Amino acid sequence: MIYELTEHFNSNEFDCRDKTITPMHVRANIQHLATALETIHNFYAKPILVHSGYRSASYNNVVGGSSKSFHLLGKAADISIEGVEPRALARLLAFCMQMNIIPTGGLGIYKTFVHYDTRGYFVTWKG
Secondary structure, three states, X not given: XXXXXXXXXXXXXXOOOOOOOOOHHHHHHHHHHHHHHHHHHXXXXXXXXXXXXXXXXXXXXXXXXXXXXXXXXXXXXXXXXXXXOHHHHHHHHHHHHHOOOOOOOXXXXXXXXXXXXXXXXXXXXXX
């Protein structure tokens, strides 16, 4: 069942790619994450593509994710915006975290996407 999370995001965008049903206890985390990403969407006024949201343990293992990945909790998304370089997107996310506009978390900068999570403390890395 697909349901609306925010004006521009629905649950399907954050579902595990292996079609595993998202556990109920993870849905609140996904809602929190989608609300933060809605703020970023509104800044750019462009769709945000969610490459990876929630991951089941088995799918996380298949894609080589960390056993402590925040994707397992529904607290992380790998995202991109057409026409926006990952470094520029990461700078906006970092600024919004510094200004307490979105939850503080992890920020991974990769060649084609940015990882953002709501872990509660700031950390950054390059993939």
